Amino acid sequence: MSFENIIVETRNRVGLITLHRPQALNALNDALVDEVGKALDAFEADENIGAIVITGSAKAFAAGADIGAMAEFSYMDAYKGDYITRNWERVKTCRKPVIAAVAGYALGGGCELAMMCDMIIAADSAKFGQPEIKLGVLPGAGGTQRLPRAIGKAKAMDMCLTARMMNADEAERSGLVARVVPADRLLDEAMSVATTISGFSLPVVMMIKESVNRAFESSLNEGLLFERRVFHSAFALQDQKEGMAAFVAKRKADFRHL
Numbered sequence: 415m416s417f418e419n420i421i422v423e424t425r426n427r428v429g430l431i432t433l434h435r436p437q438a439l440n441a442l443n444d445a446l447v448d449e450v451g452k453a454l455d456a457f458e459a460d461e462n463i464g465a466i467v468i469t470g471s472a473k474a475f476a477a478g479a480d481i482g483a484m485a486e487f488s489y490m491d492a493y494k495g496d497y498i499t500r501n502w503e504r505v506k507t508c509r510k511p512v513i514a515a516v517a518g519y520a521l522g523g524g525c526e527l528a529m530m531c532d533m534i535i536a537a538d539s540a541k542f543g544q545p546e547i548k549l550g551v552l553p554g555a556g557g558t559q560r561l562p563r564a565i566g567k568a569k570a571m572d573m574c575l576t577a578r579m580m581n582a583d584e585a586e587r588s589g590l591v592a593r594v595v596p597a598d599r600l601l602d603e604a605m606s607v608a609t610t611i612s613g614f615s616l617p618v619v620m621m622i623k624e625s626v627n628r629a630f631e632s633s634l635n636e637g638l639l640f641e642r643r644v645f646h647s648a649f650a651l652q653d654q655k656e657g658m659a660a661f662v663a664k665r666k667a668d669f670r671h672l
């Protein structure tokens with residue numbers, strides 16, 4: 415498969431997608447987001463892939479949706495084309511874990527793309543923001559919904575209403591990012607986390623992702639019930655037998671993803 419706006423690689427059991435529109439700070443146009451979707455399709459179908467990393471450049475993870483592409487949109491262009499959500503949903507629906515490795519700007523749609531991932535690992539150079547208000551619009555790929563869930567109403571309002579950027583330390587303190595590392599170690603750290611995850615039982619990894627995400631969609635009791643049902647189903651896995659046998663035998667588990 416050949417791509418023009420992303421670079422796709424496989425390292426061990428990890429699929430790596432690098433956003434690559436350097437001339438526009440990885441601004442997210444339809445072509446780029448379609449390509450991300452195709453790469454995710456391929457990684458999801460590949461049983462040798464256990465986790466996925468999406469990254470950008472040292473200067474920008476992504477500086478937002480492509481402003482030039484939408485500047486002249488009419489309401490009907492946006493509405494009929496289901497602009498933004500149409501092809502971005504693929505990131506959300508991926509069943510394997512997706513890690514965003516963010517250096518530099520993650521603004522507007524770039525911040526939203528990172529938040530669609532399951533975990534954000536940030537370089538100390540990362541800057542997060544929802545500056546759409548400066549363009550006379552509002553976040554359109556989940557910013558007003560995922561940001562308050564991640565960092566609370568006060569800071570989400572602050573970011574969306576003032577367009578101020580949040581640096582990596584504040585993002586970590588606020589719960590937006592899982593880890594902050596020196597910029598030159600970002601990809602190594604993200605790949606190492608993804609490699610760790612991809613060494614575990616893939617069905618269990620997928621069950622955990624589904625269960626954690628359920629916490630955002632249900633009451634506590636419904637979420638607990640969902641978790642218990644999924645937990646019970648884990649006893650149907652060969653990997654559960656292997657994981658527990660390995661613990662008892664004091665050896666490393668050899669998961670077969672079954």
Ligand code: CAA
Nearest residue numbers: 437438439441477478479480481482521522523553554555
């Ligand atoms: N769309 C299209 N092109 C973009 C872009 C974007 N979001 N962000 C940057 N670029 C382009 C610039 O136009 C520039 O192109 P030229 O060299 O051809 O002029 C190139 O990338 C480099 O950018 P700058 O010269 O501006 O670089 P800088 O270092 O001076 O500033 C920046 C960096 C602060 C990120 C600045 O580029 C900026 O503010 N970008 C726009 C950020 C933004 O508003 N994002 C939200 C977009 S709307 C959205 O995302 C909606 C949604 O919710 C999905």
